[in-house]
Amino acid sequence: MTQPPIRFEDGAAYERGMGAWSRLAGEIFLDWLAPPAGLRWIDVGCGSGAFTELLVQRFAPSDMQGIDPSEAQLAFARTRPAAGAATFQLGDAQALPFDNARFDAAVMALVIFFVPDPAKGVAEMTRVVRLGGTVAAYAWDMAGGGFPFHPIQAELRAQGIASALPPSVDAARTEALQALWTEAGLEEVETRVISVRRVFTDFEDFWRSSTITGSIGPTIAGMSAADLERLRGGVRARVEQDADGRVIHHARANAIKGRVPKS
Numbered sequence: 001m002t003q004p005p006i007r008f009e010d011g012a013a014y015e016r017g018m019g020a021w022s023r024l025a026g027e028i029f030l031d032w033l034a035p036p037a038g039l040r041w042i043d044v045g046c047g048s049g050a051f052t053e054l055l056v057q058r059f060a061p062s063d064m065q066g067i068d069p070s071e072a073q074l075a076f077a078r079t080r081p082a083a084g085a086a087t088f089q090l091g092d093a094q095a096l097p098f099d100n101a102r103f104d105a106a107v108m109a110l111v112i113f114f115v116p117d118p119a120k121g122v123a124e125m126t127r128v129v130r131l132g133g134t135v136a137a138y139a140w141d142m143a144g145g146g147f148p149f150h151p152i153q154a155e156l157r158a159q160g161i162a163s164a165l166p167p168s169v170d171a172a173r174t175e176a177l178q179a180l181w182t183e184a185g186l187e188e189v190e191t192r193v194i195s196v197r198r199v200f201t202d203f204e205d206f207w208r209s210s211t212i213t214g215s216i217g218p219t220i221a222g223m224s225a226a227d228l229e230r231l232r233g234g235v236r237a238r239v240e241q242d243a244d245g246r247v248i249h250h251a252r253a254n255a256i257k258g259r260v261p262k263s
Contacts, residue, residue, distance in 0.1 A: 019050050020209070021148040022110055024196040025253050026051045029109070029138045030058060032192060033257060038062045039104040044093050044125060045069075045111030049077025049086070055107075056082035065098070067091035093121040101130040108137035110253070112177075113166040122184045132262045135186055138194055138255035139172035146252030148198075149210045155234040156219065159227075164215040177256040186258030194253040199246055203236055206247040 037060045043052045046066030056064055064086040068074050074088045091097050093108070093115050106125035108115075115121040125135045140147045142165065147153065156163040170176055174191050181189045200206040211217050220228060240248045 018148065019048065020198065021196065021251055022050050023054065024198070025138060025140075025194050025251070026054050026109060028194045028196065029136075029253075029255055030054060032194075032255060033134070033136055035059055035105060035134065040102070041065065042067065042096070042098065042103045042106045042125075042128060044096070044106060044108045044121070045114060046077060046088065046109075047073045047111070049073075049080050049083065049088065051107070051109035052077065052086050052088075053080050053082040056085045061085070063103070065089070065103075067093070067096065094124060096124045096128050098128045100127055101133075102128045103133065104130060105134040105136070107135075108139070110139055112137050112139045112180075113142060113168045113172045115171070116167050118168050118171040118176075118180055119183065122180045126184045126186060126260055129260050131260055133260050134257060135181070135184070135260065136255070136257035137177065138253045139177075141172055141193075141252045141254050142166070142169045143173055144252065146254075148249070148251040149216060150251075151235050151238040151249075152210055152216055152231075155231055155238060156216075158234065159231060161219065161223075161231075163219060172254055174254045174256075177254060181256055181258045184258075185261060187261050189256065189258040191254065191256045194255050195250060196252075197248065197250050199248050202245045203239070203241065203247055206239060206249060207232065207235070 039061055040063040041055055041061045043066045046052045046068045049066060052064060052066045055061060066077060066086055066088040069092060071090060077083060077088045094117055106129050112118050129135055153163045178189060178191060211220060242248060
C-alpha cells in the first residue's frame with residue numbers, strides 16, 4: 001500500500017482535525033458490526049491507531065494487530081493509552097505479513113481508497129481471516145461529496161487549484177464495495193451509510209480544524225494572501241452556518257461487511 005498523500009507531522013493536531021471525524025464514524029461502524037469481545041483482529045491501514053484504540057476499548061480483543069505503511073503514524077499509534085493491548089508494525093495491505101486464517105476479523109477503517117489495488121487488499125483480508133470470520137470496511141464517500149473537507153477541496157477545484165486525492169477514490173462507492181466483497185468470495189454481504197455531524201464554534205474553528213493536517217495544509221501554505229482570502233470566502237459560502245455563526249458540517253461514509261464462507 002502506498003503512502004497516503006497526507007502529512008503526519010503532529011499527532012495531536014491530527015486528532016483535533018480528521019481524527020475527530022474518524023472517531024465519530026468509527027463509533028457508528030462498530031455499533032453496526034456489534035462483534036463479541038475477545039476476537040483476534042487485524043486493523044489494515046491502522047494509521048494513527050484511532051480505530052484500533054476504539055476496538056481495544058470497546059471489545060477487548062484477544063489479539064490486536066495494526067498494519068500501516070507510515071512509520072510516523074505508527075509511532076503516534078504506539079503512544080495511545082490502549083497501545084499496550086495492540087501490536088503495530090509496518091506492512092502493506094496488498095501483502096499482509098500473516099498466515100492464512102490467522103484472525104477472526106479484519107477491517108479497513110477509512111483506508112480502502114488509499115490502496116492502489118483495492119481488490120488485492122480485500123483478497124488479503126479475506127485470506128488472513130478464518131472460515132466464518134468477518135471482513136469489513138468503511139470509507140468516506142469522496143466521489144459523492146461525503147469527505148469532511150469536501151467544501152475546501154471543491155472550492156480549490158473551482159478556482160483551478162489541484163487538490164491531491166487518494167489513488168482509488170471510486171473504491172469507496174457502495175456499488176464498488178459490493179463488487180469487491182462479492183468478487184473476493186465473501187458471503188452475507190451488507191452495506192450501510194454512516195452519517196456524522198460536527199458543530200464548530202465559528203468559521204475560523206472549522207477552517208483551522210480542516211487545514212491543520214493533510215494535503216490541504218501544504219496547498220494553501222503556498223498561496224498568496226489574496227488567493228487565500230478568495231479561497232476562504234468561497235469555502236465560507238459552501239458551509240452551513242446558523243444564526244449564531246456556528247458551522248454545522250456533515251460528512252458521510254459508506255460501510256460494508258461480509259463473512260468468509262464456512263466451507
